[in-house]
Amino acid sequence: MQYIGKLNKNNIGEYSNKLTTFDVILTDERKMHILKNHKKDYEIILNNIKEIVLNPQEVLDDIKNKDTLFFIGNLENNNLNVVVKLNTTNNKKHPKNSVMTAWIIRNSNLKKLREKNKSIYKKE
Numbered sequence: 001m002q003y004i005g006k007l008n009k010n011n012i013g014e015y016s017n018k019l020t021t022f023d024v025i026l027t028d029e030r031k032m033h034i035l036k037n038h039k040k041d042y043e044i045i046l047n048n049i050k051e052i053v054l055n056p057q058e059v060l061d062d063i064k065n066k067d068t069l070f071f072i073g074n075l076e077n078n079n080l081n082v083v084v085k086l087n088t089t090n091n092k093k094h095p096k097n098s099v100m101t102a103w104i105i106r107n108s109n110l111k112k113l114r115e116k117n118k119s120i121y122k123k124e
Helices: 013-017 028-037 039-054 107-116
Strands: 002-006 023-026 058-061 068-074 079-085 097-105 118-122
Touching: 002 039, 013 118, 028 039, 028 097, 039 068, 039 079, 039 097, 068 107, 079 107, 097 107
Parallel strands: 023 097
Antiparallel strands: 002 023, 058 068, 058 118, 068 079, 079 097
16 A cells, blocks of 8 residues: 555545545555556556645546546646545545546546536646
8 A cells, every 4th residue: 555645625625524534545456457457657657646646736526426536637748637535434444535546638538527527626
């Protein structure tokens, strides 16, 4: 398990009042998921995941999945989307907020993501 850091209350809107912890982790199982599904981008993702979660360019509320946020950050030619499942129920089995997956997205895909989900933070 890799400790990512603490979420910034100012970046997560109403969730700042619902969380049981602000700690974010990346489990070994989820790290393997990223490797398996995004092999060619694995190094870039792992090298940027912490910065994106702790200092995102924007945060979107995933309307399809309860208590899940997209942390978006800019890379050199694309963007990185880090999906974090939030712990709002004091889940003993998963006591921390957890990175579920991450992948690189083009600007066109980011535009679609913005259209389909609710924006809760955008860096000015």
